[in-house]
Amino acid sequence: MSTSLKPSRFNFSVPVAAGALLYNTHSGALISLQGEDGRKLAGWLASAGVETLEGTLPPAVESLLSDGKFLVPISADEVAEVRERYWKARAETPLVLTITTTQDCNLGCFYCYEERSGDKLGDGDVNAVVAFARQKLSRRAHRALHVDWYGGEPLLNVSFLEAASLALQAMCRETGSVYHASVISNGTNWPADPAAFARRHAIRQVQISFDGMREKHNRSRRYRKNYGTPLSSSFDEAVSVVDQLLEATRVDIRLNIGRHNLEDAGPLIEMARARGWFRKPYPAVIQPAKLSAFTDQCGFLRPREFSPAEFQQLRANIKAAVNGEALIEETEAPDGLPLPRTSVCAALAPDSAVVGADGLEYRCGLHVGQPQRATGQVRHSPFPILQDHRFADAAWWESFDPTHLPKCSRCSFLPICLGGCPHKHLEADHFALDEQAAYWRTNLPRLMAERAGVSLDTAVAFTAQDQYKFGL
């Protein structure tokens, strides 16, 4: 007896000259259907309201469509399958401890979203941080700890970083755990020998941001009062640190590009090439990033942000300038047809955490310094904060599940998006969430065509009807 089948809710179809392309966001399968009949079939499979199908297609076609999950059994609960994949991804996310050594920064970038304060971790916090990490590690089947040193500028509190790093490495040796670290830095204030420092602290990746060539970088990333001298150049310091770090570790050169420094993207790549950054023992990695309003504090950036299409073009230009000589890492959407997501951000991992410079535990680095967003306490205190009275967000993070959200659960991009950034949901940032959907609607048809090796006659974009086939 044959099984009744229905079209998957995750099908998308794009008409092309030879017929149509059909893509399923849940399986990642992409097929071409030929001719006018193929186009009709693809359109039919990507629409809502067709409930059953039994014995109406040639067996070879039915088998092709079933294999790609374009057709699924009538009883299939596809959203439940995505939910299962999502929770598996959460459980399997590696343990990452982001440690904010200080909330202070020596630079005053005009777009910085961070809350600056005098909070910093001190010698008295080393044992608490190690105990915190030990407890997290003890719950993991796979004993590996990755520490991401974060700030403010983490190197402004290098004494804590030194002491805590050595203590964490000793704890990992004792418990038979793998240890490695990374740093997010503005490239200033590093100790005299950055390469030796990186080796001593098992740092396998450093991210350093550039906001243009010297003049624009120094203007954007200027020293704050009481830091630096009138002659200090944050650009020259960062360039010198990168020169040295690449002897010992990978450095991601984050290019923060906005409308004000667009013309510097090419010269920055040229400088990296001229300084030999792509041929060092650890070649530099280029990370294009658009200036964005990560939080409401920098909402003034929104009107100046690149649209997804503009940023897409910028990434293409940077890629062309790099010319295959260096790896380009994507901070936003990667190149190529998206696959169903099997990973989530560290904020959703059951044991990952961000240790704030205020001694509180957070889930997402964007929240550090906002005690109302804290989810626990790391610093030992004689006056423990009662769980009942604080840390209300902890339960939100535990239970966050995009497959239950009103919009995401009905969205056909769900398997490749998994709701995007949870912080945006927590903050009810509808502008950013709508941008996420706009990105997929605008870019998915093009990415499908590129993967299939065909061109689209005209720019095709999916509609709200394509995204929410069964309505909202």
Ligand code: SF4
């Ligand atoms: S595109 Fe928007 S609605 Fe769809 S899953 Fe992503 S965040 Fe949710």
Ligand code: SF4
């Ligand atoms: S919640 Fe968003 S901003 Fe925070 S770590 Fe996850 S993806 Fe990044």
